[in-house]
Amino acid sequence: QQQVKQSPxxxxxxxxGISIINCAYENTAFDYFPWYQQFPxxxxxxxxxxxxxxxxxxxxxxxxxxxxxxxxxSLHIMDSQPGDSATYFCAARDTGRRALTFGSGTRLxxxx
Amino acid sequence: GAGVSQSPSNKVTEKGKDVELRCDPISGHxxxxxxxxxxxxxxxxxxxFQGNSAPDKSGLPSDRFSAERTGGSVSTLTIQRxxxxxxxxxxxxxxxxxxAGTGExxxxxxxxxxxx
Numbered sequence: 256q257q258q259v260k261q262s263p264x265x266x267x268x269x270x271x272g273i274s275i276i277n278c279a280y281e282n283t284a285f286d287y288f289p290w291y292q293q294f295p296x297x298x299x300x301x302x303x304x305x306x307x308x309x310x311x312x313x314x315x316x317x318x319x320x321x322x323x324x325x326x327x328x329s330l331h332i333m334d335s336q337p338g339d340s341a342t343y344f345c346a347a348r349d350t351g352r353r354a355l356t357f358g359s360g361t362r363l364x365x366x367x
Numbered sequence: 368g369a370g371v372s373q374s375p376s377n378k379v380t381e382k383g384k385d386v387e388l389r390c391d392p393i394s395g396h397x398x399x400x401x402x403x404x405x406x407x408x409x410x411x412x413x414x415x416f417q418g419n420s421a422p423d424k425s426g427l428p429s430d431r432f433s434a435e436r437t438g439g440s441v442s443t444l445t446i447q448r449x450x451x452x453x454x455x456x457x458x459x460x461x462x463x464x465x466x467a468g469t470g471e472x473x474x475x476x477x478x479x480x481x482x483x
Contacts, residue, residue: 261409287470298371298458298474299410344409348470353417354400354426355472359409 258282259347261358268365274332276361278345281326285347289355290319290330293342302343303330335365369393371475373459379481380449388444388478392461399442400462400472401434405455413457416442418464449482456480 260279268274278288289304305312305319305328312319318331332339342362346355372391380386392399401413412426416436427433431449436442446453456479460472 289471291472296476298460298476299472300474301471304471352423353398354412354415354423355410356412357402357410360407 259345259356259358261345261361263361264359265362266364268335268363270335270337270365270367272335272365274330274335274339274363274365276330276343276345276363277327278329278347278358279325279327280347282347282349283326284349284351286350287348288319288321288328289346289348290317291344291346291357293344293360299344332363335363337365337367339363340365371459371461371473373457373475373478375478376476377479377481379483381483382451383448385445385447386449386480388446388457388459388480390442390444390459390461390475392440392442392459393473395463396461396473397439397464398462399436400460401442401444402458402460403455404458404477410458413444446480449480451482454480454482 290302291299292302293299303314303317305321307323316333321328342360344360345358348355374389397418399416402410404410414434415423431447434444456477458477460474462472
């Protein structure tokens, strides 16, 4: 199956808090798991990505945690800021198909 | 240009009319993708072009949808006999050839289609 399930649909976090978004997948052929960030009126932009041979990747305040056996991965935003308010999409790509399959998105609002 | 360019940015049409949406990818990118984003929804894959290979059309929702890519660069997405359920933002993305980069997709800002 190509589906990627994302939760929650929306998230409100206080400034300085931790934002956590989760995704799950079924297709064991997926080999690349990116997260995209989208601001209103703009196209999505790559935020951070991970391959299944590592369990965690950190870039600044953003961390991906990857659990291959559970077929789940999550995005953690530490010290969340109002500027992080956006819609976040997880995605996955399998080895035989170049196009990304996206989750349904999480609308994050960071309150000052 | 520096990024993926899409036109028009907004299109309002009447039900039953045909529309064409244009995408100009980043120079040198061999892969081009079309996605559809309905209000409050995720990104739905439509079609993928890679170089001179046959396109992956597996995401096109009906035969009213078609796309072409001329000269390995500019792409046009055509929707015939538009329906109200076609209203969405149509996003185009491009990426370098497989193996030449990280696999990152670079998206345009989209064409917002409203069918009355």
